[in-house]
Amino acid sequence: MRSIIFIVAITVSLIFASCGGKKAEIKAEEVTNESMVELTEAQLKNSEIKTGKIEQRSISSLLKVNGKIEVPPQNMISVSVPMGGYLKSTKLLAGMHISKGEVIAIMEDQQYIQLQQDYLTAKAHFNSIEKEYIRQKELNQSKASSDKVYENAQTEYLSQKVLIRSLSEKLKLIGLNPENVNENTISKNINIYSPINGFVSQVKMNIGKYANPTDVLFELVNPADIHLQLTVFEKDLNKISIGQKLIAFNNTQPDKKYNCEIILIGKDVSSERTVQVQCHFENYDKSLIPGMYMNAQVEVATNTAFVIPNEGIVRFEGKEYVYIESENKKYEMIEVKTQNNENGYTQIAFSDGTDIQNKTFVIKGAYTLLMKMKNTEEEE
DSSP: OHHHHHHHHHHHHHHHHHHHHHHHHHHHHHHHHTTEEEOOHHHHHHSOOEEEEOEEEEEEEEEEEEEEEEOOGGGEEEEOOTTOEEEEEOOOOTTOEEOTTOEEEEEEOHHHHHHHHHHHHHHHHHHHHHHHHHHHHHHHHTTSSOHHHHHHHHHHHHHHHHHHHHHHHHHHHTTOOGGGOOTTTOOSEEEEEOOSSEEEEEEOOOTTOEEOTTOOOEEEEOGGGOEEEEEEEGGGGGGOOTTOEEEEEOSSOTTOOEEEEEEEEOSOOOTTSEEEEEEEESSOOTTOOTTOEEEEEEEEEEEEEEEEEGGGOEEETTEEEEEEEEETTEEEEEEEEEEEEETTEEEEEOTTOOOSTTOEEEEEOHHHHHHHHHHHHHHO
């Protein structure tokens, strides 16, 4: 009786063990199938999925850096009035474009009147002083006058010439042409002219306020030679050189690219182990403003690698995948490591040593397969 019970127990155990094995096999199969997706003939026909062999192409390695737009010191102009004065009028606003020679402000002060008066008075006296000098020179040559009288006339003549020249330069300093100054043109106002073609960076003085000679009225910028200043880490310095080309763009318009060239590499390493690299824009764009932050991609090397069209890559849960056709209308999702991207192709690599060349990849419509997989999981 005990033997019969023992046999039955063994039989039951074997049955349970057999069932457990089948469950394990089914579970293993389900796990394996989580990365598989199958389409019907109709689904495949209505999709934009395309397959093909992976190919090798020359693709560039890119160094990604950032920086901002800067203006060299010689292109930043601070406008002031050497003799001071009251700001009578101006139409300038920050960001306004200006042309060289354009009147940007009118100043007013009584000292301008005094300067013009002194100049005209000095010129008027010069005529009589010059005549006296010439007369004394002739008399001295004929010994009709003493040397001392001639020397005094000569000294006064030369002193007056110096005075007129000095007053003339002061007039030029405040923007007045000495040749145009006469008794009918004396004015309490002077015009301030723009010295460059560019735009207004800052307006620092309001109308009616007195400006000292050291006060800055306006900050002007000549954008003709704006630079892109990049911050490059010390470890990447060996990858760049003067004359190297790069592409820059900003976050607001990432699709708008600007071609640049490296013109200067700094020699000072900061405490953050970075170096400033100056780049020149090949074509100036008025939308580029000093201080604007920019991103840049520097092409540092070119190599041959396996690449796949960007439409053949899907990104899911922080990882990147491609699909390989395992059977007709069946596709397996495999994780890949992406590297460089150029002209619509991305360099990929497999960490598990997958034989890339003998596989058929989905090169277009990979996201269609991802959506099909996720919809199937939700239905289950």
